[in-house]
Amino acid sequence: MSTVSEAVAQALALVATWDPKLVSIVLLSLRISLSAIVFGALLGLPFGAWVAVTDFPGRRAVVVILNALMGLPSVVVGLVVYLLLSRAGPLGSFGILFTPAAMVIAQTILIAPTLAALTRQVIGDGWSEYREQLCSLGETRLGAAMTLLWDLKYSLVTILLAGFGRAASEVGAVMIVGGNIDGVTRVMTTTIALETSKGDLPLALALGLVLLSVVLAVNAGAYFVKETAQHRYG
Amino acid sequence: MMRAPASLLPLRLEGLVFEAGGRRIIRGISATLKRGPRTVVLGPNGAGKSVLLRLCHGLLTPTAGAVTWNAPELPSAPRRQAMVFQRPVLLRRSALGNVRYALEVGGVPAREQEDRAYEALCKVGLEGHVDRPARVMSGGEQQRLALARVWALRPEILFLDEPTASLDPGSTHEIEKVILALHEAGTKIVMVTHNLGQARRLADEILFLCRGRLLERQPADQFLRTPASSEAARFLEGELPW
Numbered sequence: 438m439s440t441v442s443e444a445v446a447q448a449l450a451l452v453a454t455w456d457p458k459l460v461s462i463v464l465l466s467l468r469i470s471l472s473a474i475v476f477g478a479l480l481g482l483p484f485g486a487w488v489a490v491t492d493f494p495g496r497r498a499v500v501v502i503l504n505a506l507m508g509l510p511s512v513v514v515g516l517v518v519y520l521l522l523s524r525a526g527p528l529g530s531f532g533i534l535f536t537p538a539a540m541v542i543a544q545t546i547l548i549a550p551t552l553a554a555l556t557r558q559v560i561g562d563g564w565s566e567y568r569e570q571l572c573s574l575g576e577t578r579l580g581a582a583m584t585l586l587w588d589l590k591y592s593l594v595t596i597l598l599a600g601f602g603r604a605a606s607e608v609g610a611v612m613i614v615g616g617n618i619d620g621v622t623r624v625m626t627t628t629i630a631l632e633t634s635k636g637d638l639p640l641a642l643a644l645g646l647v648l649l650s651v652v653l654a655v656n657a658g659a660y661f662v663k664e665t666a667q668h669r670y671g
Numbered sequence: 672m673m674r675a676p677a678s679l680l681p682l683r684l685e686g687l688v689f690e691a692g693g694r695r696i697i698r699g700i701s702a703t704l705k706r707g708p709r710t711v712v713l714g715p716n717g718a719g720k721s722v723l724l725r726l727c728h729g730l731l732t733p734t735a736g737a738v739t740w741n742a743p744e745l746p747s748a749p750r751r752q753a754m755v756f757q758r759p760v761l762l763r764r765s766a767l768g769n770v771r772y773a774l775e776v777g778g779v780p781a782r783e784q785e786d787r788a789y790e791a792l793c794k795v796g797l798e799g800h801v802d803r804p805a806r807v808m809s810g811g812e813q814q815r816l817a818l819a820r821v822w823a824l825r826p827e828i829l830f831l832d833e834p835t836a837s838l839d840p841g842s843t844h845e846i847e848k849v850i851l852a853l854h855e856a857g858t859k860i861v862m863v864t865h866n867l868g869q870a871r872r873l874a875d876e877i878l879f880l881c882r883g884r885l886l887e888r889q890p891a892d893q894f895l896r897t898p899a900s901s902e903a904a905r906f907l908e909g910e911l912p913w
Contacts, residue, residue: 569730570760574776575750584772588763670763671806 440638447639452646459640463647466624469537469611470604473544477600481549482593485556486582490564503557506550511543515613518543522614535616540624543610548600555596560585591666598659602652677742679751679827680706680859682727686736689722696722698883699736704828708875709860711891713867715906718880720863724830727861728754749778753826757833759817761805766797766816769805773820791823792816795849811842818849821858829853831862835869847872867907871895879903 451459488499520526522534522542533539563585571581586593608626615622617631625644632641682704689697697719704710704727712720725731727738744751761769770788779787792798795815800808805816814834821829831850835843850873854860864870870877874891879900886900898904 567760569725569754569756572730573728573750573754573756574773576776580776584762666763669807670804 444638444642448642448646451639451643456643459643459647461620462623462625462628462644463651465537465622466605466626466648467651469540469624470544470601472541473548473604474597474601476541476545477549477552477604478597480545481552481600482556482586483582484549485553485558486560486586487579488553489557489560490578490582490585500554500557503550503554507554509547509550510609511547511607512609512613514543514547515610518546518610518614534614535618535622537615537622539614540611540622543614544604544607547607547610548604551603552596552600555599556586556593559589559592559596563589591663591670594659594662598655601655605648605651676751678706679740679742679744680704681741682828683739684727684736685739687723687726687733687738688735689719689726689731690734696883697726697733700880700883700885701736702878702885702888704859704861706827706859709854709873710862710876710878711870711874712861712863712878712880713865713870713894713906714880715865717882719883720865720880721832723880724754724832724861724863728752728830730754749776750824751826752828752830753821753824754830754832755814755817755821755834757836759813761808761813761816763804763806765802766792766805766808766819767801769816770820770823774823777824787823788819791819794822794852795819796845809842811838811845814838814842814846815849818846818853822849822853825856826858828859828861831860833863833865835864835866843869867895879906881906 485503488496488503518539519534521528522531522539523529524534533542560582564581567581567585567588571584576584606626608630611617611622611624612627612630615624615627617623617627623631625648629641629644629648632638632644684700684702684704687697687700688695700723712723714720722731726733729738762772764772767785767788770791771784774784774787775781789798789801792801795818797812797815797819800812805813808816817834834850835846838846847869850860850862860873862873864873870891877887877889877891877894878885879887879889879894879898879902881900881902887894887898887903889899894903895907898907
């Protein structure tokens with residue numbers, strides 16, 4: 438019991454003193470997961486909106502696949518990206534395996550389908566409400582998708598949040614394609630896994646606390662944005 | 672030199688049939704709608720009034736028959752017809768922003784949008800609500816905003832689907848004033864209602880629908896005084912014709 442309480446005390450000290458190693462790991466994690474969210478959103482949001490407002494053959498299959506991909510195991514994504522980026526792989530010539538770029542790619546692939554599937558849900562509900570009005574005004578399907586994305590932006594914040602949560606907390610993909618190299622590709626989750634297995638609990642605990650706080654802060658922020666917007670714009 | 676596009680009107684409906692879910696909702700309606708008189712479509716619930724309006728406006732595709740415009744709209748060109756729904760769908764932006772959006776979709780150059788939108792809001796008495804978020808306005812204000820959107824677009828023909836069904840008498844009066852003003856400005860009005868008072872106030876001619884058929888088409892006075900069909904007579908007496 439005393440080891441645990443000591444570890445907690447040391448962890449709090451690390452956080453309180455802005456331990457440089459801790460800070461660099463946290464910043465790298467945020468940089469990678471936020472980049473993945475940006476790229477994932479650029480791919481997932483328009484695609485989800487497009488699926489929601491367009492009728493095409495095979496649309497149901499696309500929806501089922503998107504929904505299934507929400508449960509995509511991160512280690513599988515890691516493995517696939519690893520194979521693609523490894524020396525012998527088709528994208529091996531870029532030489533980005535074991536770099537933060539590879540980690541961004543893996544997390545983007547992991548969360549883009551989630552963002553697309555959830556966006557399709559939100560935009561689809563909006564579309565059934567707006568459809569007749571937008572068609573009456575002569576809006577194109579592409580225009581309608583963009584209009585809905587903009588009009589429902591505060592609901593999409595929650596979706597981005599879910600994506601960020603998944604990206605920031607996954608460990609399998611970044612471990613495989615990043616390699617958990619100290620000072621280069623070591624992020625919060627991989628450090629926690631490594632330090633725990635080494636028995637260095639303070640750093641693992643400190644990072645766990647930071648990870649929790651980040652997720653909590655982002656959630657609180659998104660909730661506040663949505664509530665305020667709902668109140669102001671209805 | 673650019674020539675003004677040929678008029679959309681008259682609108683010809685030929686043997687219109689519409690089926691959904693195995694039910695025949697419109698059972699062969701033929702009619703011609705000309706520029707000028709305010710046309711009111713009357714009929715009991717389930718007569719197919721709203722569906723007929725949607726078929727005319729192109730929101731639904733007929734199962735059989737045809738909707739023919741004198742000079743059809745080009746798919747890529749801005750629309751010259753508009754519709755106001757029972758419950759207006761407004762975007763989560765200001766009143767002005769909603770009208771500007773319609774103008775943007777309608778291909779109006781950006782520099783003209785603001786003035787035209789403001790002018791339209793003045794026409795419906797919303798000049799004091801320009802910057803208010805549309806979704807938090809009252810029901811009556813929202814419907815007036817929907818009409819401002821139409822006003823700004825200056826359509827040749829306007830379809831209205833029970834625009835005052837969920838409004839109080841005061842708001843209804845305001846909406847009717849705007850509809851009459853649109854008519855004065857040259858827009859052909861085609862409106863669905865089952866409010867007989869409203870039909871009396873607004874209609875020049877009446878199309879009476881019952882169970883998917885056009886049973887009567889008469890000048891409003893004549894229809895309201897001496898309907899030809901027994902179904903219409905019972906409808907006017909407040910009885911359901913079945």
